[in-house]
Structure formats: structure tokens, C-alpha cells
Amino acid sequence: MSDPRYWIALSMLPDIGPVRARKLLSIFLTPEKIFGAGFEDLRSVEGIGNKAKNIKEFSAWKNIDAQINILEKQGIHVAGLEEPSYPGMLRELEDAPVVIYMKGDIQPEDRYAIAIVGSRKPTPYGMSVTEKISEELAAMGFTIISGMARGIDAISHKGALRAGGRTIAVLGSGLDVTYPPENKGLMDKITRSGCVISEFPPGTPPDKENFPKRNRIISGLSLGVLVIEATSNSGSLITAGYALEQNREVFAVPGNINSPTSEGTNELIKRGAILTRRAEDIVEELAPVLKGFIRTKEKANLEMTDEEKNLCNLLSGEPKHIDIISREGGLAASKALGILLGLELKGAVRQMSGKRFYLA
Numbered sequence: 570m571s572d573p574r575y576w577i578a579l580s581m582l583p584d585i586g587p588v589r590a591r592k593l594l595s596i597f598l599t600p601e602k603i604f605g606a607g608f609e610d611l612r613s614v615e616g617i618g619n620k621a622k623n624i625k626e627f628s629a630w631k632n633i634d635a636q637i638n639i640l641e642k643q644g645i646h647v648a649g650l651e652e653p654s655y656p657g658m659l660r661e662l663e664d665a666p667v668v669i670y671m672k673g674d675i676q677p678e679d680r681y682a683i684a685i686v687g688s689r690k691p692t693p694y695g696m697s698v699t700e701k702i703s704e705e706l707a708a709m710g711f712t713i714i715s716g717m718a719r720g721i722d723a724i725s726h727k728g729a730l731r732a733g734g735r736t737i738a739v740l741g742s743g744l745d746v747t748y749p750p751e752n753k754g755l756m757d758k759i760t761r762s763g764c765v766i767s768e769f770p771p772g773t774p775p776d777k778e779n780f781p782k783r784n785r786i787i788s789g790l791s792l793g794v795l796v797i798e799a800t801s802n803s804g805s806l807i808t809a810g811y812a813l814e815q816n817r818e819v820f821a822v823p824g825n826i827n828s829p830t831s832e833g834t835n836e837l838i839k840r841g842a843i844l845t846r847r848a849e850d851i852v853e854e855l856a857p858v859l860k861g862f863i864r865t866k867e868k869a870n871l872e873m874t875d876e877e878k879n880l881c882n883l884l885s886g887e888p889k890h891i892d893i894i895s896r897e898g899g900l901a902a903s904k905a906l907g908i909l910l911g912l913e914l915k916g917a918v919r920q921m922s923g924k925r926f927y928l929a
Contacts, residue, residue: 573599573640573668575600575772576649577633580667584620587650587664592616594651639771645744646671656766656842658682662789666768669786670744673764678885679735681859682712684791684804684812686784687721688830695798695830698822699724702795705848707734712763714791716783717752721797721805726755730762739786740767741779748775761879768771785815792855793818795845799833806833810843818854820845860888873917876900876908881917881928884896888925 575634579590595613597603597754603611604624611621640647648654650667656675659665683706688695703725708810713729715722717738717761719770729736738759740748744767747753759765768786769779788794796819809819821842824831838844843854852859856870873881883889883897895905912918920926 571599571601571649571652572648573649574630574633574637575604577636577647578627578629579603579649580768581629581633582627583623585623586768587667589620590667591617591650591663591665600649604707610929618852636770639745640670643745643771644672645771656680656790659786659789660786660793664785665789666786669766671764671766671770672744673737673760675737675764676712676735677883678710679712679737679763679790680792681795681885682709682714682737684714684787684792684794684808685721685725685797686715686787686794686799686808687834688803688805689718689719689720689722690830690831691724691798692828694824695721695822696724699797700728702797702822702845702848702851704732706851707732707736709837709848709852710734712737714787715758716741716780716787717748717765719749719752723755724754726759730758735763737763738765739783739790740765740775741769741774741783742775743767743769743771745771746774753865766805780804781807785811788812789815791817792858793820793851795820795822795851796834796837797822797829797844798824799837800829800831803833806837808836818843818851820844820851820854825852834856851861857899872910873915877912877917880905880908881912884918884926884928886927887924887925888921891924891926894926 584834593603593614597606608621608625610619611624622827647668658680684702699721707713707729712735713725714737715725726736736759742748747756756765788808788811794809796805796809812819819842821834822845823838824834854888881900883894891902895902898905909918913920918926
């Protein structure tokens, strides 16, 4: 794994940005090699030119060392764009952040995620719908993504937690700057049942310009974005716009035509967003990419041993070979195979040719 100092330095370079950084990585492979390359080699990279001077003259290493010290004290992990701990869904974006800062962990099943966003001042109707749909989706196994803001965001995180599911919060500030402050307790719960992430380093305040930038990560981590109550100029519509650019689905809950908080969602539906009344509407639309991922109530009630639960947690809707499963589970292949065959008999797991298994 690369030295995080170089990843952080790459993210700090003026006039480089995520797109140019990815171009540099495609040629030099690691941040260390970028900073060790000659001026002319850097200058010859498409889109870099004289910006190579910014790389060769970078001198903020003491600031980065101080930041690393803060990360260690705060229990914050930093993941570079090409590292295994970086979320795969996010890495697909052309302008994916060079680094992300995380508290908690990202799991393979988090690729099956739905973002829920909406008004910071929801009506009782919006609050009720958010509670219902977030709990239903989490109970099915979806990870709920949102921005931990007041209103719909916070309600959706809490719904996922109530259902015993996973949830990820994306902040518009550093992870050591809880915003809004009253959500500190919620943030702590999310780190224990999911992850809180940010592309902004520790100490970054929740400046207004950070939030539109943050929204592309919310949509980028998800298979689709559900908007529940939004005014005509809501930031939630920015998230929906990013979702369309990223080839994610956009869902919207219809609302009262006389309510300002429903103007944005009703307009989204008019423009082609999928009208959503319940979690099943989302599942039906995403069915082609879910491949048997959804947990049914019957599956949730299956009696399993701890070993069976551990192996199920390693599986998703994507077939995985027995050798990978045994390695990840810390079991001999023969032992893992026996457990998986038992799960297959219970209807929790299915097997494909070549000893590849996936959740039924």
C-alpha cells in the first residue's frame, strides 16, 4: 500500500484536480512515482504542461505530517484512489476524489446502495415516507447513503439503523467537524454500523461551496438516488443531476401539488424520474442489476450458526469462487464448502458452475 503522505499531497496540488491526477496515475502508477518524476516527463503528460511546476515545487510536507498525526489521533483512515479500501462504486467516476477520509468501514455489499436526500425542513408526510422507505430498503439489505444533514438525510440514516442495516454519511466538512453539531451522536452510531466519509481533510469547516461538491459523492456511491421532498432550488436536485450524469437512476416521491417542499420532486417526475411510493418501486426498477441480492423476510428469519452468518456476510449477488471465500473467511476450502452447502440446502445461498457462490 502506498504511503498516505503522497496520496494526500497529490490531492493538495493546485490546478491538478481529480481528472488530471488520474491521468498522472495512469502513466506513473503511484503518487510516489509522480513526485519523483522529472519535470519534462511530467510536462509531457496530456493536460499537465507547465502545471508540472506545481508538482516539482510542492513543499507542504510538514503540514501533511501534522495532518497524519491528527488522523491517527482521531481514528480516521485515508484511502487513495487506487487502493483496495477505496469504494469501488466511487472509483468509477471520472472526477472521483484522489483521497477520501473515512471513519468506520466500507464493505463489499455497500455497492448495493441507495441514496436518500431531501428537504432539511420536511413536512410530517415527508418524514413518515422517509422512515418507511429507508427502513424497508435497509431490511432488504441495501446500504443507505445520505449527507447527515438535518431533515430527510438524518431521518434516512436513523431508519437504516433502526432496521439493523448499514448506512454511509458523506460530509461537506472534515470528519473532525460534525455538521450539524446536534448530529454528533448520530455520526458516532453510523461509524459503528457503516461509515462516515469526506473528501475534505480534517479541520475543513462546512463552507457552503463544499456541499454541491459533496453531492456527487452521495450519488456516486449509489445505484440510484431517491429524492423525498425538495423545493425548486433544493440542493437535492443537484444530487439528482449528478446521478443522471453518472448513469445512476433517479427516483422521486410525489407530493402535494400545493406544497413548496414538493415542487422539486414533482418536477423531477415530470422530467422522467421514477415515481416512488414504496421500496418495491426501487427494487423493480433495479432488478436487472440486483441478481438475487435482495433479502426476503424468509431469509432474514433463517436460523444460522455464527460460521454460516460469517460466510453469508462475505457474499453478495455477485458469484464468488470458493478459494476467495475460504481465504476471506480464514477457513480451509473443504470447511467453507461444507458450510456453504448447508446454506444452499437452507435456500440462503446458490451455487454456480466452478464452485462459485452467491446470496440467493
